[in-house]
Amino acid sequence: MSLPDSTQYLPHIAYDSVIFGFSGEKLKILLMEYHNTGWFALPGGFVKVSEPLDEAVSRGLKERTGLDQIYLEQFHTFGSLERVKPDVMRKILEAQHSEVPEKHWLFERFISVGYYALIDYTKVEPQPDALSDSIDWYDVDAVPELLFDHNFIVQKALEHLRTHLDQKLLSVNLLPERFTMKELQQVYEAILDEKQNRANFQRKMLSLGILERHEKLYSGGSHKAPFLYSFNSKN
Amino acid sequence: MSLPDSTQYLPHIAYDSVIFGFSGEKLKILLMEYHNTGWFALPGGFVKVSEPLDEAVSRGLKERTGLDQIYLEQFHTFGSLERVKPDVMRKILEAQHSEVPEKHWLFERFISVGYYALIDYTKVEPQPDALSDSIDWYDVDAVPELLFDHNFIVQKALEHLRTHLDQKLLSVNLLPERFTMKELQQVYEAILDEKQNRANFQRKMLSLGILERHEKLYSGGSHKAPFLYSFNSKN
DNA sequence: CCAAAAGTGTTTTTCCTACACCCATGT
DNA sequence: ACATGGGTGTAGGAAAAACACTTTTGG
Numbered sequence: 001m002s003l004p005d006s007t008q009y010l011p012h013i014a015y016d017s018v019i020f021g022f023s024g025e026k027l028k029i030l031l032m033e034y035h036n037t038g039w040f041a042l043p044g045g046f047v048k049v050s051e052p053l054d055e056a057v058s059r060g061l062k063e064r065t066g067l068d069q070i071y072l073e074q075f076h077t078f079g080s081l082e083r084v085k086p087d088v089m090r091k092i093l094e095a096q097h098s099e100v101p102e103k104h105w106l107f108e109r110f111i112s113v114g115y116y117a118l119i120d121y122t123k124v125e126p127q128p129d130a131l132s133d134s135i136d137w138y139d140v141d142a143v144p145e146l147l148f149d150h151n152f153i154v155q156k157a158l159e160h161l162r163t164h165l166d167q168k169l170l171s172v173n174l175l176p177e178r179f180t181m182k183e184l185q186q187v188y189e190a191i192l193d194e195k196q197n198r199a200n201f202q203r204k205m206l207s208l209g210i211l212e213r214h215e216k217l218y219s220g221g222s223h224k225a226p227f228l229y230s231f232n233s234k235n
Numbered sequence: 236m237s238l239p240d241s242t243q244y245l246p247h248i249a250y251d252s253v254i255f256g257f258s259g260e261k262l263k264i265l266l267m268e269y270h271n272t273g274w275f276a277l278p279g280g281f282v283k284v285s286e287p288l289d290e291a292v293s294r295g296l297k298e299r300t301g302l303d304q305i306y307l308e309q310f311h312t313f314g315s316l317e318r319v320k321p322d323v324m325r326k327i328l329e330a331q332h333s334e335v336p337e338k339h340w341l342f343e344r345f346i347s348v349g350y351y352a353l354i355d356y357t358k359v360e361p362q363p364d365a366l367s368d369s370i371d372w373y374d375v376d377a378v379p380e381l382l383f384d385h386n387f388i389v390q391k392a393l394e395h396l397r398t399h400l401d402q403k404l405l406s407v408n409l410l411p412e413r414f415t416m417k418e419l420q421q422v423y424e425a426i427l428d429e430k431q432n433r434a435n436f437q438r439k440m441l442s443l444g445i446l447e448r449h450e451k452l453y454s455g456g457s458h459k460a461p462f463l464y465s466f467n468s469k470n
Numbered sequence: 471c472c473a474a475a476a477g478t479g480t481t482t483t484t485c486c487t488a489c490a491c492c493c494a495t496g497t
Numbered sequence: 498a499c500a501t502g503g504g505t506g507t508a509g510g511a512a513a514a515a516c517a518c519t520t521t522t523g524g
Binding site: 180181182198199202203221222223224225226227 | 473474475476477478479
């Protein structure tokens, strides 16, 4: 395995992605742990010389999650000086590569574009990449200390997600194709971290006119069978 | 005057700023016209190697408007391939510099971070910069055709401004220190492009609890004197 | 028949809108 | 006095929240 090639990527530009998933109970994000370091970071990457920014992020997500057609939203670009930590970057590389040169484009200053993704938790088998040892889900309310400014980025992503939740019913992207109203409400509550009124929630969601109702699901519980819904996409 | 130095700035990274002002009647933005070309563009610039992104934008704004402490908001980063037009860039440079080399960092691919600024129109004496011949105010509803993807950027900035108007009472940044309720309403109407109800607008603004009322202004008009207000900053 | 969850209906409250009224000021 | 613009009060309606009732299912 070799170091990423400086001629292939745009220097000084990176992206970091906050990948949200919903376990059925809690809102989670995907975090990488670097090999032999105990250090955690957001999955991120670089932009190829002739590749649109959005596409670079999609490509990275596809490599990590195996998923295509992921809901992606750009939320902020981070360009402070404090975020740059060449010595940390060096240690990460040295843990994996025997020969790390004195100078390298990865040790220079980076500006990073932050994206968040909403994906169906059940469809993902997280894949470690070249730099990371493992990649796994963590509760958003129990995120470990992350490298660089990544804790700050996660916080900003969460804020953005919360304030834009209602527009376009973002939360459906966290669920399978078909879901019950209860599941949708649970996603909502996990993101906003507050209980919603069941009856009013149902009314509000249906009033948006973008949900389609399907046949009932006989779950085997000792209670009335719930309808299934799907997202009636015309966005 | 010489070409910008490649060692001083981060390659591939630019910013573009949409600078909003309020004339008393209409919402306006600052546009540059390049010397001897008839081409219009947004004021923008580059980031120095050891300069925070936000600071680079502030610096550019200070150069163009003479103003410090400007309200600035980052809204989107543009990274498509179509936005890159090296031939256009070349023509701009050739109109000003006798010797333009075949290869130059300005002809390479750029990713641009979009910011918008809200400033007090009455305080500004726009200053042309090294590349531009003139800089002036244009009505947002009569923006000429702009270079690169700048029309798109303006549109995105406007959308962002409109949807975030209410949070933190953004519009006060377009007015002098002290202003009447009528003036505030006019700003609001200019941005949203729709009339507001006078009584309800007043109630809504005051209910935010961030306006401070001062003594009345005796304007000399044949009518009741309005209160003056200022922004009670604790944001 | 009971408990639990789901669907729907009803009441209450809150908020927004439109309108009206009164006040201050210059002509 | 009156025209003009500014400040505030209030009735009506729409939307949201709280609550209640009914239905379906397994035990």
